[in-house]
Amino acid sequence: YAWDANEEYLFKAMVAFAMRRYSSKSTTQISNVLLCNVTDRVSFWFVVTDSSKNVTTVPGSEVEAAIRMNRNRINSAFLLSDKTLQFLKITSTLSPPVEPSTPVWLIVFGVVLCLVVAGILFLIVSGIQKRKKKNKESTERENLEEKVEVTLENGIPCEALDLKAGHSNGVFAADDERFTSL
Amino acid sequence: LSATPEIPKEDGRPKWDNKFQYILSCIGFAVGLGNVWRFPYLCQIHGGGAFLIPYFIALLLEGIPLLHLELALGQCLRKGSIGAWNTISPYLGGIGVGSWMVSILVSLYYNTVLTWVMWYFINSFQEPLPWSVCPLNENRTGFNEECYESTAVNYFWYRKTLNITPDIAESGTLQWWLILCLATCWAIVYLCTIRGIETTGKAIYVTAIFPYLVLTIFLIQGLTLPGATDGLIYLFTPNLNILKNPRVWLDAATQIFFSLSLAFGGLIAFSSYNPSKNDCEKDAVTVAIVNSVTSLYASIPVFSVLGFKATTAYQDCLDRNIISIINEFDLPEESIMRQNYTTWINFLNSSYPEKIAGLKLKSCDLQEFLAQSVSGTGLAFIVFTQAIILMPGSQAWAILFFIMLFSLGLSSMFGNIEGVFTPLLELRIISKSAPKELLSGIICIISFLIALCFTLGSGSYWIDIFDRYADSVPLLFIAFFEVIGVVYIYKIKRFSKDVKWMTGRKLNLYWQITWRFISPLLLLIVFMAFVTLQMQKPSSYTAWNPKYEGFPMKEEKVYPPWVQAICVLLAALPCVCVPLVALFQLVKQKHRNKGPSFVPPEVFSCQGANS
Numbered sequence: 001y002a003w004d005a006n007e008e009y010l011f012k013a014m015v016a017f018a019m020r021r022y023s024s025k026s027t028t029q030i031s032n033v034l035l036c037n038v039t040d041r042v043s044f045w046f047v048v049t050d051s052s053k054n055v056t057t058v059p060g061s062e063v064e065a066a067i068r069m070n071r072n073r074i075n076s077a078f079l080l081s082d083k084t085l086q087f088l089k090i091t092s093t094l095s096p097p098v099e100p101s102t103p104v105w106l107i108v109f110g111v112v113l114c115l116v117v118a119g120i121l122f123l124i125v126s127g128i129q130k131r132k133k134k135n136k137e138s139t140e141r142e143n144l145e146e147k148v149e150v151t152l153e154n155g156i157p158c159e160a161l162d163l164k165a166g167h168s169n170g171v172f173a174a175d176d177e178r179f180t181s182l
Numbered sequence: 183l184s185a186t187p188e189i190p191k192e193d194g195r196p197k198w199d200n201k202f203q204y205i206l207s208c209i210g211f212a213v214g215l216g217n218v219w220r221f222p223y224l225c226q227i228h229g230g231g232a233f234l235i236p237y238f239i240a241l242l243l244e245g246i247p248l249l250h251l252e253l254a255l256g257q258c259l260r261k262g263s264i265g266a267w268n269t270i271s272p273y274l275g276g277i278g279v280g281s282w283m284v285s286i287l288v289s290l291y292y293n294t295v296l297t298w299v300m301w302y303f304i305n306s307f308q309e310p311l312p313w314s315v316c317p318l319n320e321n322r323t324g325f326n327e328e329c330y331e332s333t334a335v336n337y338f339w340y341r342k343t344l345n346i347t348p349d350i351a352e353s354g355t356l357q358w359w360l361i362l363c364l365a366t367c368w369a370i371v372y373l374c375t376i377r378g379i380e381t382t383g384k385a386i387y388v389t390a391i392f393p394y395l396v397l398t399i400f401l402i403q404g405l406t407l408p409g410a411t412d413g414l415i416y417l418f419t420p421n422l423n424i425l426k427n428p429r430v431w432l433d434a435a436t437q438i439f440f441s442l443s444l445a446f447g448g449l450i451a452f453s454s455y456n457p458s459k460n461d462c463e464k465d466a467v468t469v470a471i472v473n474s475v476t477s478l479y480a481s482i483p484v485f486s487v488l489g490f491k492a493t494t495a496y497q498d499c500l501d502r503n504i505i506s507i508i509n510e511f512d513l514p515e516e517s518i519m520r521q522n523y524t525t526w527i528n529f530l531n532s533s534y535p536e537k538i539a540g541l542k543l544k545s546c547d548l549q550e551f552l553a554q555s556v557s558g559t560g561l562a563f564i565v566f567t568q569a570i571i572l573m574p575g576s577q578a579w580a581i582l583f584f585i586m587l588f589s590l591g592l593s594s595m596f597g598n599i600e601g602v603f604t605p606l607l608e609l610r611i612i613s614k615s616a617p618k619e620l621l622s623g624i625i626c627i628i629s630f631l632i633a634l635c636f637t638l639g640s641g642s643y644w645i646d647i648f649d650r651y652a653d654s655v656p657l658l659f660i661a662f663f664e665v666i667g668v669v670y671i672y673k674i675k676r677f678s679k680d681v682k683w684m685t686g687r688k689l690n691l692y693w694q695i696t697w698r699f700i701s702p703l704l705l706l707i708v709f710m711a712f713v714t715l716q717m718q719k720p721s722s723y724t725a726w727n728p729k730y731e732g733f734p735m736k737e738e739k740v741y742p743p744w745v746q747a748i749c750v751l752l753a754a755l756p757c758v759c760v761p762l763v764a765l766f767q768l769v770k771q772k773h774r775n776k777g778p779s780f781v782p783p784e785v786f787s788c789q790g791a792n793s
Contacts, residue, residue, distance in 0.1 A: 039512040108304040109362060116369045123376050127619055 003042045007078075008035060011046075014074045015067070019048055019058070022066035195260065196379055197455050203383040205465060207452050208253075210390035210593030212442050212473040215295065215562075218590065221441070222417065222481035223557030224433055229424030230417055234478075236425065236434035241474055244704050245438040247696035248661060250466035251668060252444060256453035257462050258680045262604030263447030266454070267667070274667045276763030278605065280660045280756040281447035284652065285601035287752065288446070290629055291648040292598060293371060294636040295559070296591045297363045299584050301343055302563065304363075306580035313338035314571040332734035335568045340726045343563075347639035348727035351742055354639015361637050365630065370592070372626040375599045376619050378607070379455055382596045389589040389596075396586035397480055400579075404486030407573070413489015416552045417481065432715070435708045440654070442473060445661040448597035451604035461685045463693075484561075491569040492551035499546035506541050559642075562587060599625065643723060651749045655716070656756035658709040663760055665702045674698060721746055 001007070012033040019032075038044040048058040067074065067087060075085055198204040225233045259266040267278035305312050316329035316337060324330065329337035340346045347354040374385040404410055424430050443449065453462065497520065504518045507530065518526045531538050556565050570579045602625060607618070636645055668677055674697060678689040724736035741749070 043509075043512065104308045105301075105304045108307050109366065112300075112304065113362075113366050113369070116366060116373055119373045120369065120376065123373065123381065124619055127377065127617060131617065 008038075010077060011035070014070075014077050015046065015048060015063075018066040018070040018074065019063070022069055023062070195455065197457065198379060199383055201460070203379075203386060204452065204456060205468060206386045206390045207379070207382065207593075207596065208449060208465070208469045209472050210386050211448055211452070211597030212469055212594075213390075213393070213476045213590065214441075214443070214594035215587060215591050216437075216441055217473070217477045218480045218484065218587070219559075219561040220557050221437060221477040222484045223555055223561065224437055225481055226417055226485075226555050228427075228430045228433060229421035231420035232422050232424050233430065233434065236431045237438065237474070240431075240435045240438040240704075241470060243696060243700050244435060244708075245442050245444075245474075246467055246470045247693065247701045248439075248444050248665065249442055249449070249470050250463055250693065251665065251697065252449045253453040253462040253466050253469075254677070254681050254684065255664075255668065256450035257456045257458065257460055257684060260454045260458070262451045262454060262608050263601065264605035265608045266450055270667060270672050272767045273764040274663070274671060274760075275767065276760035277660055277663050277667060278447065279763055280656060280759040281445055281450075282602060282605050283756040283759060284656050284660070285446050285448060285598050286629075287648060287652040287756075289595065289598040289602060290633050291636060291645045291652075292591065292595060293367050293629070294364065294633055294641065294645055296367050296588060296595065297360060297637075298343060298559070298563065299587045299591065300363045300367055301359065302567070303581065303584035303588060306577055306584060309577060311567075311571060311576055311580060312342070313567050314576075328728045331728075333568070335564050335571075336734065338567075339563045344642050345639055346642060346726050348725055348729065348737070349739065350640050350643040350723065350725070350745060352640060356634065357637050357639070357641075360641075361634065364633060364637055368626050368630040368633075371595055371599060372622060374592070375596060375603065375622050375626075378603060378618055378622070379452075379600070382600070386593060386596065389593040392589045393586045394476075394479075396582050397483060399582065400483035400487070400586075401479075403573070403579070404483040404490070407486060407490035409490045409493025410486035411489065412493060412548065413485040413487070413552065414482065416489065416549075417485040428711075432708065432711050435704065436654070436658075436712060438474075439658065439661070439708070441477065442470060443594065443597060445657040445664060446598060446601045447605070448601035451600040452597065454604065459684055459686075463681070463685050463687070484566075487566060487569045489552065491565065491572065492548060492554070494569075494572050495551045496546055496548045499544055499551075503543045503546065506543065507538075510537060510541055643725070646723060647745070647749055648752065650716075652752040652756075655709075655713060655753045658705060658712060659757045660760070662702060662705040662709060665697065665705065669697050669702070721749065 009030070012030045012035070015033045016030050032049045033046060034049065035044050035046045048063050050056055050058050064087075071082070075081055078085055198207075225231075255266055259269050261269060262278075263281040264275065264278035268275040313335045316325035316334045318324070319326050326337070328341060332340075343360075345354065345357050373381075374389075375382050453465075456462075500520050500523055504520075504523065507513070507518060507526070511530070511534075527538075566583065567580070570576050570583065573579050599622075603622060606621060606625070611621070635641065638644075668674070674694070678694075682688050721741045722738055723741065725739050727733065727737045730737040
């Protein structure tokens with residue numbers, strides 16, 4: 001928007017408003033705010049006079065404090081920000097960034113860690129189960145093959161031989177190899 | 183004992199589910215963080231497109247032959263690195279031990295880099311991104327001083343992430359947030375390598391393919407950013423004069439060598455799980471070419487983004503100058519725009535030179551911004567994060583970028599861990615009945631505990647040391663002996679027969695010449711040149727010291743003597759294994775035989791190894 005006399009009027013009004021709020025005197029009028037040295041850059045000097053004290057200017061520190069207190073109202077009146085509407089010699093207090101109660105990264109970290117630990121536990125447990133199943137299977141298979149061996153090797157089942165008062169022949173017993181090696 | 187047909191598969195050795203898994207694992211191992219943050223940097227400082235010439239020559243003469251050698255070796259002998267070299271000759275067992283040691287050292291520090299990536303990843307879920315704003319100082323009138331003098335991105339990296347100490351001798355304290363992330367990273371590595379290639383084979387589908395997806399997304403996004411073309415032109419403009427500089431050839435050779443992850447023992451481990459009759463020649467060529475193409479492909483989005491960042495910085499510079507001029511001369515708003523900036527400056531300089539000089543305007547030159555080249559962690563965590571803030575939808579880009587880096591690093595970690603895991607499994611450190619999960623768990627926990635020292639305040643200085651000394655010289659040394667060992671001790675005639683048995687084709691002239699002469703010679707030259715250059719450079723490092731006068735420039739410091747001793751130890755330890763083991767075997771033979779000490783390797787070949 002272009003800077004014209006209406007905008008200047010609004011500015012004077014805002015400064016008067018700020019002074020009223022700050023000092024809670026309702027005597028400051030728009031006519032108390034004087035602008036001078038207006039340039040095309042849109043920069044100017046302004047003073048606030050005190051009509052009750054006979055055309056003396058309000059000290060700069062008071063004006064500064066008033067404007068600092070109402071900075072955001074003044075900014076939003078002009079649809080500008082601290083950067084685009086600069087008051088020389090008034091440094092703005094910066095608002096701290098919004099900090100949630102638990103830092104977000106802890107939440108994300110917790111989620112990731114839980115997933116990973118769940119995966120590890122799942123893999124370990126499934127590995128144990130697989131191993132148990134393999135052991136069970138291999139013992140079953142051993143039992144099966146032993147039975148087959150017993151019936152194949154002799155006409156008489158070895159168990160029958162064992163039960164009867166016989167001596168187990170060490171040569172054939174406890175022989176790990178099912179087949180003779182070549 | 184007659185040759186039993188196809189029984190070798192039942193020897194209880196785990197195997198890949200399919201060929202694609204194997205190729206992907208090799209590619210994932212080779213394609214790592216270096217492809218993204220080292221190759222584009224080298225391209226940029228060594229004359230852009232002209233760098234591709236020495237790069238491809240090195241690929242042909244050094245990369246592909248060495249890769250083929252390692253893959254064929256592992257496939258033929260079907261053992262991890264220690265077992266394989268012991269089988270070739272007991273005197274060469276030191277090569278395997280050296281590779282194994284390097285794999286351990288690299289796994290330790292590489293996972294810490296992944297810790298940093300993970301930290302940035304979990305911080306990317308915040309709005310606004312935590313590295314985009316400076317925190318305030320105590321009385322809330324301004325920003326934190328350290329952050330204000332450097333940039334918010336630098337502050338987040340050096341203070342909030344690393345909490346770096348100004349000197350390597352000051353260790354600082356353990357950073358608890360890094361410990362948490364480190365534990366998570368090692369847990370993820372454990373999860374994926376828990377049963378060796380059974381689990382990494384499944385995980386590799388994701389970790390190897392996902393980075394390509396993200397790179398493509400970044401490519402499309404990057405090319406649409408303003409200033410991308412400037413970055414790309416700057417990257418690829420060939421400057422053929424650079425080829426006269428021998429440094430360029432050395433960098434190309436070392437880049438190819440380190441990029442393919444040779445001499446770690448991981449490739450030998452991967453190919454040892456293959457069926458014997460597999461075309462390792464084609465595999466080697468495929469993996470090497472995919473690795474190089476990926477480097478090129480990755481440099482395009484990287485440089486588009488860097489060009490965008492340089493353009494934005496240039497425009498900011500111009501804008502700041504314009505504001506100061508307008509304020510000084512009270513000119514109306516928008517009288518000076520970026521386009522007519524130069525005309526205005528010239529006019530004002532001729533009419534009011536003192537005023538212009540008094541303003542202390544910074545000279546804004548786009549080429550200067552483009553020339554600020556960074557590689558390594560600086561590229562990812564400082565430059566790229568700064569560029570991401572400027573993009574719309576920064577959270578999504580940050581999340582994607584860091585997941586991509588994480589996948590790239592994780593797939594390389596798989597190879598490193600396999601290089602440690604497979605030889606240990608074969609050495610029967612723990613009894614056969616104990617589950618594999620226990621061994622991988624032990625490896626991960628011990629590595630985690632040792633890697634805790636990288637989470638200290640001085641941790642990143644130590645990682646630089648490991649990267650410079652443990653990850654460079656020993657590999658060249660070991661690779662040289664690998665080639666010599668296979669070609670001259672195992673004898674290339676026998677090896678050719680083995681390869682012919684595996685691939686079904688005779689070794690053609692290219693392999694013969696490169697294996698016999700070119701690759702060993704090249705490795706020797708590169709090794710000598712590299713060591714000479716390292717020794718010429720004073721062993722110094724740059725430290726981040728907020729109290730330094732030149733802050734935010736980093737302070738150049740020299741390593742204290744005890745640190746230098748550690749550097750030498752890191753570089754020498756894997757190398758010294760090679761002669762030590764040979765000596766040990768010599769002594770053992772002398773004690774045993776008391777006769778001819780050198781027993782030629784017995785008649786043994788790939789076919790024989792399987793029966």
